[in-house]
Amino acid sequence: MGTKARMVDLCLSFPSLRGVPGTKPWDQYEFAEWASGPEPGSGAAAPSSCAILAAQFALSVWSGSSRDPWWDCGTFDVVRAFTIWDDAHQAAFLEWCKSPILPRPKPRRFVAVKRGHPMNWSGRVDSERKGAAKGATQ
Numbered sequence: 766m767g768t769k770a771r772m773v774d775l776c777l778s779f780p781s782l783r784g785v786p787g788t789k790p791w792d793q794y795e796f797a798e799w800a801s802g803p804e805p806g807s808g809a810a811a812p813s814s815c816a817i818l819a820a821q822f823a824l825s826v827w828s829g830s831s832r833d834p835w836w837d838c839g840t841f842d843v844v845r846a847f848t849i850w851d852d853a854h855q856a857a858f859l860e861w862c863k864s865p866i867l868p869r870p871k872p873r874r875f876v877a878v879k880r881g882h883p884m885n886w887s888g889r890v891d892s893e894r895k896g897a898a899k900g901a902t903q
Contacts, residue, residue: 771866776823778857781816793827796820800838818846819854826866 766774769791776788776796787796800820803809812820821841828836847855 772823772827775826775861775866776819778860779816779819779823780853780857781813782819782823785812785816785820793824797824797836797838800824800836802838814849815851815854818842818849819857822846822858826861829867 772791772793773789776782776785776791782788785796786799787793797820800812800817802811817838818841821836821839824836824838825841843858846858850858
C-alpha cells in the first residue's frame with residue numbers, strides 16, 4: 766500500500782474526517798487548508814474541535830512531527846484530544862498506536878566531527894577514555 770493510500774485510510778478511520786477535502790485522494794495542502802478553517806466572511810462552517818484535533822494528528826503523522834510549522838491549524842496535543850474526542854475518535858487513535866503508519870520518515874542527518882572538536886559530543890567520553898588508558902598504563 767502506498768504512502769498516500771495509508772494516509773487516506775488513517776483519515777477515514779476518524780469519523781469527523783470522512784468526506785473532508787484533501788482526504789481522498791490525500792492532498793496535505795488542501796487538507797491543511799480545510800483544517801485551518803474557512804476564509805473570514807465566506808459563510809462556510811468551521812470544522813469542529815474534534816475534527817481539527819483529528820486533522821492535527823493526521824498532519825503530524827504525515828510530516829513526522831507534531832510541531833511542524835507548515836500547518837496553520839495548530840499542533841496536535843494528545844491530552845487535549847482525549848478530553849474532546851468521542852469514543853470513535855479515541856478508538857481510531859488507539860488503533861493507529863497499535864500499528865502506527867509513518868508514511869514519510871524524515872532522513873536523519875549525521876555530521877562527522879573530528880575528535881576533540883568542541884562540537885564533538887563524545888569529546889568528554891574520549892577524554893575520559895584517554896585518562897583511563899593513562900591510569901591503566903602507569
